Amino acid sequence: MRDLVYYVAVSIDGYIADPAGGFDAFLVEGDHASVVFDEYADALPAHAHAALGIEPPRTRFDTVIMGWNTLTPALDIGIASPYPHLRQIVASRHPRDVDPAITLTDDPLAMARSLKQEDGLDVWLCGGGELAGTLLPEIDHLVLKRNPIVFGSGISIFGNVPYEPRAFALTGTRSFESGVVIEEYVSRGGA
Ligand SMILES: NC(=O)c1ccc[n+]([C@@H]2O[C@H](COP(=O)([O-])OP(=O)(O)OC[C@H]3O[C@@H](n4cnc5c(N)ncnc54)[C@H](OP(=O)(O)O)[C@@H]3O)[C@@H](O)[C@H]2O)c1
Numbered sequence: 572m573r574d575l576v577y578y579v580a581v582s583i584d585g586y587i588a589d590p591a592g593g594f595d596a597f598l599v600e601g602d603h604a605s606v607v608f609d610e611y612a613d614a615l616p617a618h619a620h621a622a623l624g625i626e627p628p629r630t631r632f633d634t635v636i637m638g639w640n641t642l643t644p645a646l647d648i649g650i651a652s653p654y655p656h657l658r659q660i661v662a663s664r665h666p667r668d669v670d671p672a673i674t675l676t677d678d679p680l681a682m683a684r685s686l687k688q689e690d691g692l693d694v695w696l697c698g699g700g701e702l703a704g705t706l707l708p709e710i711d712h713l714v715l716k717r718n719p720i721v722f723g724s725g726i727s728i729f730g731n732v733p734y735e736p737r738a739f740a741l742t743g744t745r746s747f748e749s750g751v752v753i754e755e756y757v758s759r760g761g762a
Contacts, residue, residue, distance in 0.1 A: 574711035575683055576632070577696040577703055578614055579728065581715050586725035587700055592640065597718050601749025607716075614695055616645070616653040627656035633692040634658040636683060638702035639667070657695070660686070662702050683709045700730035707732060711758050713739060719750030 579587055580597045588594050607615070612625065613632040620627055635657045642661050645653040651670035652659065659672055662679040669675060676682040683706050686694050696706055703710070707729055715728075739756035746752050 573687060573689065573691050574693045575636075575687055575696055575706065575709050576693050576712040576714060577698075577706075577710050578611060578714040579696075579698055579703075579716065581717055581728050582720050582722040582725070583717065584721050584723070585728050586722040587698055587728050588726040589722060590725050592644070592726065596720055596722065597716075598749055598751055601747060601751060603716065603747040603749050603751035603753065606745070606753055611714075613657065613692075614697070616650070617655050618650065618653075620656075629656060629692070631692060632657060632695040634660065634686060634694045635697050636660040636662070636679060636686070636694060636702070636706070637697040638679075638699045639663040639665075640701070641697055641699045642669075642673075662705075679705055680709065687711075700726045700728055702730075703728060704730035704732035707737065713754070713756040715754040715756075717752040717754055719752075 580594065581587055589596065608623070611631060612628050613630065615627070635654050639661060652672040655672055660674050660676055660682060661669065662676055664677050667675055679702060683694070687709065696703060696710065738759035740759055741754065742757050743755040744752060
C-alpha cells in the first residue's frame with residue numbers, strides 16, 4: 572500500500588499555471604529550493620538532474636501520474652520521457668504515440684486505485700488540474716508550494732471540479748525567506 576501525493580506549485584489564489592499553461596511566474600530560486608532539491612528530487616525531470624549533476628534519489632517516489640497536457644510541454648521541446656527514473660503513467664482519452672517508457676491510461680481513477688494497492692514508494696500526482704480533479708477522491712496527501720503571487724486567472728489546482736467540499740488536515744507549514752510557503756495536508760478520508 573502506498574499513498575497518492577499531489578505535490579505542486581500553486582499561486583496564492585489556487586492556480587498551477589497561467590491561462591496559456593505557462594508557469595514562469597513561479598519562483599525557481601530562493602531558500603525554498605532546498606525542499607525541491609533535497610526532499611523532492613525524485614520529482615525533478617531527468618534534464619534537471621543532469622544540469623545539477625545529481626542522481627535521482629528514488630527515496631520519495633517511484634511512480635508519477637500526469638495528464639496529457641502536463642506531458643506536452645516536455646514533448647514540445649523534444650523530451651519524450653521526462654522522468655525515466657520513475658514509472659510514468661499518462662492519462663489520455665485518445666490513442667497517443669508515446670515513448671515505450673510511458674504507460675497510457677484512459678481510466679486514471681482505476682489506475683490510481685490499483686497503484687495504491689501495490690508495495691513501493693509513494694505515487695506522485697504531478698498534475699495538471701483536470702487530472703487532479705479526477706483523482707481528488709484518491710489523493711492522500713497534498714504538498715503545496717504556495718508562491719507569493721496572485722494569478723487572477725489560469726489553470727486551477729483541481730480544474731473545473733464541481734463544488735463538493737472534502738476535508739484535509741494541515742500537517743505542516745514551512746515559510747521561507749523567498750515568500751514561498753510549503754503547506755502539507757493529509758486527507759481526512761471524505762467530505
Ligand atoms: N504548477 C505545477 O507544479 C504544475 C504541475 C503540473 C502541471 N502544471 C500545469 O498544468 C497544466 C495542465 O493542466 P490541465 O488541467 O490543462 O491538464 P492535465 O490534467 O495535465 O491534462 C488534461 C488531459 O489529460 C487527460 N485526462 C485528464 N483527466 C482524464 C480522465 N479522467 N480520463 C482520461 N484522460 C484524462 C486528457 O487528455 P486527452 O486530451 O489526451 O484525452 C485531458 O485533456 C500545464 O500547463 C502544466 O504546465 C503545473
